[in-house]
Amino acid sequence: MGLLEGRRAVVTGGGSGIGRATCLRFAAEGAGVAVLDIDGDSAQATAKEVDGFGAAVDVTDAEALRVAVDAAAVQLGGVSILVNNAGGSTMVGLADWDPEEWDRIVRLNLTGVFNGMRAGVPHLLAGGGGAVVNTASISATRPSAGETPYSAAKAGVIALTASAALEYGPVIRVNAVAPGMIRTNLTRPLLEIVPDADAHYARMTPAARVGEPEDVADVMVFLCSDLARFITGQTIVVDGGMTLHGAGVDGLFDRFFRGGHPHQR
Numbered sequence: 053m054g055l056l057e058g059r060r061a062v063v064t065g066g067g068s069g070i071g072r073a074t075c076l077r078f079a080a081e082g083a084g085v086a087v088l089d090i091d092g093d094s095a096q097a098t099a100k101e102v103d104g105f106g107a108a109v110d111v112t113d114a115e116a117l118r119v120a121v122d123a124a125a126v127q128l129g130g131v132s133i134l135v136n137n138a139g140g141s142t143m144v145g146l147a148d149w150d151p152e153e154w155d156r157i158v159r160l161n162l163t164g165v166f167n168g169m170r171a172g173v174p175h176l177l178a179g180g181g182g183a184v185v186n187t188a189s190i191s192a193t194r195p196s197a198g199e200t201p202y203s204a205a206k207a208g209v210i211a212l213t214a215s216a217a218l219e220y221g222p223v224i225r226v227n228a229v230a231p232g233m234i235r236t237n238l239t240r241p242l243l244e245i246v247p248d249a250d251a252h253y254a255r256m257t258p259a260a261r262v263g264e265p266e267d268v269a270d271v272m273v274f275l276c277s278d279l280a281r282f283i284t285g286q287t288i289v290v291d292g293g294m295t296l297h298g299a300g301v302d303g304l305f306d307r308f309f310r311g312g313h314p315h316q317r
């Protein structure tokens with residue numbers, strides 16, 4: 053019997069990286085899965101892998117996300133797990149952020165989580181409860197230069213998570229994960245520009261390697277399962293111990309991004 057047998061999970065950003073790995077692990081543990089992603093093709097591809105439901109939706113569009121989560125609930129027969137995982141950013145100096153781009157990063161990483169909770173929580177309540185996991189980042193718990201809107205938004209996710217846990221306990225548990233350096237499409241450009249990136253991160257990380265999406269997905273499974281029944285309002289750092297040393301992207305902004313993104317020069 054799987055850890056999530058009979059659960060019904062909605063995962064945003066499920067088309068790639070940590071979200072996709074989470075969908076696969078959820079399905080392997082017995083959950084029905086709905087994959088939501090702004091990239092409809094990748095949402096459908098992951099949905100096919102888990103024999104689930106896939107839909108294209110932008111988490112920054114509150115109404116579209118509500119409609120997509122409602123549709124997922126119909127397909128799954130309810131929602132008992134919600135993972136607000138869509139997110140991302142790049143690196144720019146604080147005063148150089150274009151204000152519209154600042155807004156976009158905050159809308160994606162923070163408002164997108166609020167939109168997901170607003171859309172999903174009524175379904176969890178209607179079904180008698182469940183678990184929410186929001187994807188924060190070590191950029192919130194241990195910020196670096198060049199990441200101001202992302203760090204601020206992810207720190208907002210941690211606060212939102214704690215506040216929601218207080219609001220919805222004991223019916224819904226609400227936690228967050230804060231991934232470290234995980235090998236996904238988001239971090240590929242960084243891993244490409246850092247010389248000998250794998251060896252560098254192996255040296256900087258007590259676990260002696262770059263993280264893989266499954267390292268975070270397994271924590272998602274734990275937090276959504278009954279094994280975590282007494283855990284709510286928490287943010288679990290999943291970084292192989294890297295932030296004991298630093299943030300993993302320390303110094304990158306000064307070396308590679310100050311004066312423009314390397315791909316834009």
Ligand SMILES: NC(=O)c1ccc[n+]([C@@H]2O[C@H](COP(=O)([O-])OP(=O)(O)OC[C@H]3O[C@@H](n4cnc5c(N)ncnc54)[C@H](O)[C@@H]3O)[C@@H](O)[C@H]2O)c1
Pocket residue numbers: 064065066067068069070071088089090091094109110111112137138139140141160187188189190191230231232233234235236237238239
């Ligand atoms: N990879 C890391 O090292 C790392 C570290 C800390 C936090 N995170 C966080 O983990 C989460 C997943 O990132 P990942 O590394 O798997 O990256 P990824 O790029 O592989 O996956 C992100 C997914 O989100 C989707 N997405 C982007 N904008 C969206 C939107 N507006 N609406 C719906 N979907 C959208 C993308 O299409 C993509 O499928 C993000 O919140 C990211 O900030 C990642």
